[in-house]
Amino acid sequence: MTTGRKTKHGTAGHEVRVRRVYEAPEPGDGIRVLVDRLWPRGLAKSEAALDEWLKDAAPTAELRKWYGHDPERFGEFAGRYAAELAGPGPERALARLRELAAEDTLTLLTATKDTRYSHALLLAAEVRGGAH
Numbered sequence: 001m002t003t004g005r006k007t008k009h010g011t012a013g014h015e016v017r018v019r020r021v022y023e024a025p026e027p028g029d030g031i032r033v034l035v036d037r038l039w040p041r042g043l044a045k046s047e048a049a050l051d052e053w054l055k056d057a058a059p060t061a062e063l064r065k066w067y068g069h070d071p072e073r074f075g076e077f078a079g080r081y082a083a084e085l086a087g088p089g090p091e092r093a094l095a096r097l098r099e100l101a102a103e104d105t106l107t108l109l110t111a112t113k114d115t116r117y118s119h120a121l122l123l124a125a126e127v128r129g130g131a132h
Contacts (some may be wrong), residue, residue, distance in 0.1 A: 015105045
């Protein structure tokens with residue numbers, strides 16, 4: 001989904017960031033992409049300030065439910081999610097994220113409360129690893 005919000009392509013480095021979608025945009029965010037499968041609760045699409053929504057970059061509903069954002073399961077979740085990213089839909093989404101990261105700073109947005117245990121953090125590492 002493109003919102004029509006202009007981004008500054010070709011500015012500062014090719015950093016890949018992770019932020020909560022509920023946080024106000026910052027000038028250095030570059031290209032802002034929602035990487036959750038479900039739309040964030042209580043957030044109007046008109047107020048989202050994002051450039052794209054890549055649902056296929058998110059874990060499957062089954063994996064998300066199994067994980068339940070339990071920090072003790074994060075290690076196993078990371079392995080399962082990495083396996084999912086090799087599938088055709090996620091693989092295309094990952095390729096798109098790498099394209100965007102080559103253009104400008106990329107900010108991956110998630111509704112997850114604690115981004116330290118978020119799929120977006122793992123996804124950012126994948127984008128960084130494949131973008132160089």
